[in-house]
Amino acid sequence: MAGLRWIRLNRTGIDNVPQExxxxxKLEHLSLVHNNVRDIQDEVARLPNLRVVNCRHNRLKNSGIPADLFGHDDLSVLDFSYNQLKEVPPDLDRSKNLLVLNLxxxxxxxxxxxxxxxNSLETLPPQLRRLTQLQTLILDDNPLLHAQLRQLPALVSLETLHMRNTQRTLSNFPxxxxxxxxxxxxxxxxxxxxxVPEPLYKISSLKRLNISNNAITELSSLIDTWANLEFLNLSRNKLTELPNSLCRLTSLRKLxxxxxxxxxxxxxxxxxxMHDLEIFSIANNNLETIPEGVCR
Structure with missing residues (x-):
């Protein structure tokens, strides 16, 4: 039995993972579906070749999931659905090669x-709006062309929102x-x-905005509503001029x-x-001389 690579103990009524x-x-695949397991022993979590752990439909709490489980380089599938978890396991970020996570x-x-x-996300689940404590949401590099992202306004604690390469247009902007x-x-x-989508000009709390690599041809004079903005990236667009109101962004440090x-x-x-401006990058434009205003 020492060479066993796959074991299935589904619906066996066990309360604990057998110490044996x-x-x-050499175990790679462990399935404990539909049992009464409350915790996974450290010794089992440290099995060196684990790739798949399926503990769906048990009684696991956060205290019953050892940190060592997330230290495996080959771990690719974790299913803890239908349990009693109250938070995302804090050591989850150690699982660098995880492909499937079900909570x-x-x-x-x-x-x-x-x-x-x-990923290959084309939409976001409606349940996302329940995450009222969410502070950071990264959606980069997903084909969300037809998604209106109506869940976003419900995320009242959101501080960071990244939508790089998500096929945003004016018509599908949230x-x-x-x-x-x-x-x-x-x-x-x-x-x-x-x-720049009009709703962005109304967000006075913005400190960092990256809207590079689009097709923006002009900026509205409303840009001065970004009173707290410190970082603004407009590179690789189609701008021909910068509005005078830009100079009223007294907090801006990097442009x-x-x-x-x-x-x-x-x-x-x-x-x-703009006395607090530390970086002004204007390379690869149509300048023939350095404007005097830059040198003041």
Whole structure:
């Protein structure tokens, strides 16, 4: 039995994972579905070759999941659905090669960080709006073209929202985003936006905005509503000028407008009065000389 690689103990009525499993050092697949298991022993969690652990429909609590379980380089599937978890296991970020994670039908309500980047998501589940404690949501690199993302305004604690390369357009830009009073960091780079969506101008709490690699041709004078903005990346768009109201962003420290179509007349004369500006990147534009305002 020492060479056993796959074991299934589904619907056996067990309350504990048998200690004998700790001796199966070649075990790769462990299935304990539909039992009464309350915890997984440390010795079992440390089995060196575990790839798949299926504990669906048990009585697991967070205290019953040892941290060592997440230290396996080959661990690819974890199913803890239909248990009694109240939070996402804190050591989950150690599972660098995890492909499938199922935590559905638990009591998890206090998720603060959710990263689903680089998948094949075409929509978001309506249940997402329940995550009222969520502070960071990463949606980068998903084909969300037909998704209106109506769940977002319900995420009242959201501070960071990254939607890089999610096929955002003016028609599918999330309505009500400006109601998120805590939103500070937005990434909309690599999308199909011809201009900055109007709701963005209403988010006065913004500190960081990356809207590079779009098709933006102009900026509204409403840009001065971003009074707290510290970082602005508008690189690789189609801008020909910067509005004078940009110079009223007194908190701005880093401004990137490289690879646009800005010429000498497109730079506000008062740009040099932005005393807190540390980085002004305007490479690869249409300048023939450095504007005097930059040197003041």
């Amino acid at each position: 499993l700790a001796h199966l050092e 559905s039908h638990n009591h998890v309500t206090d998720i603060t960080y959710l990263d689903v980047a680089d 309505v009500g985003l400006d109601s998120l009073a805590n939103l500070q960091d937005v990434d909309l780079s690599y999308n199909d936006l011809p201009r 990137y407008v490289n690879s646009n179509q800005i010429d000498f007349n497109g730079i506000p004369a008062s740009i040099g009065k």
